[in-house]
Amino acid sequence: MSIQHHPSEELLTAFAAGTLDRGQHIAAATHLGHCPACRGWVKSVENVGGAVLAELPPAPMAPDALSRIAPRLAEAPHQSASRRDGDSLPDVPGLPAFVRALPAEPWVWVAPSLHVRRIELGGTSPTRVFLLKSGPGTKLLPHTHTGFELTCVLTGSFTHDNRRYAVGDFDMGTPEDEHEIEIGTDEACISLVAMQGTLRLKGVFGRLLQPLISF
């Protein structure tokens, strides 16, 4: 099955340029692991980066710049290879290796058929990254959010505004959207979500649940 929904060119360009914040970077990297076409575009942007770099006007370096690093050329490169990255998410398929190596909290129940699992970025990233697991056929409450929300499907599928998102598909939610999401009936859906701002649920029931999802 091929991927139908991709990140915007802008987001992929920012990925290749290295200007995304860490949470957005993780969401984009997760999609890239699934999508050869987007990997191709990232490669192209890196090539553009090379051409841009090569054509920049030079800024004068100190006259002894090269001789100052000369002693370090003889040093053996630092081997960081001995470090072993753990896998804190062995039960979740489709994540890049560096995401697996990040500490993750256990699954937490937030609502019937709905669990979240937070991935720790260990810093002050404005973006929160978590996994969302919903049982087959679950209807998520209509919600809006105050910032962007990037989602990449890891297992199963969901439908959002009549568009179906399956494994590898990337959903870019903007604050204006009102999200009504229905999980595919075949199997549980696990997605990686990178979110800025807060989630707002609609309706009385939503307001009751709000404290539970403000993790």
Add this chain to the structure above:
Amino acid sequence: MGLAMAGEPVTPQEWSQCLSAVATHQDRAAFARLFEYFAPRVKTFMRRSGADDAAAEELAQETLLMVWRKAAQFDPATAGAGAWIFTIARNLRVDALRRERGVSARAGDIDAEFLIDGAPTPDAVLAGQQADARVRAALKELSAEQKRVIELSFYQERAHGDIAAVLGIPLGTVKSRLRLAMSKLRILLDDLS
């Protein structure tokens, strides 16, 4: 030394040759030529990304030091030399920014974050030097302003704001022009493939 160092290597072929010489026999003259050409340009890249003069100079030195250490990983079949050096500079910039914000990163962390597993892309990715040539050809088709705007996409948001101020146009205009320029570039790259 001597004649070999007299001129800057200016073509992607020469950069690749210098990188191979560094990789295969730690050729310091070849490294010096790469340093002469790239260190001052990486410094400009860092300056425009918001680093002050001293930090930009240090990042340029670190970038070239990484070029020396990692030269054996350079594969001319999959990457152009310029693009490869760009990714090293980019990763060091991300690392520096993270440290600035007090997030500790281990050596190699950032590289791992840009390492995407997965089968190589089908026809979308060309061999390194071919890709270099194609990108250069595509960039030539863009207007000076479009090229400028594409250059901007390689810097952080705050730098976008600075350059919007320099150009005397609103930040939103910088962004929409950037979007247009990238779409045009994508069409050009697709046509050339």
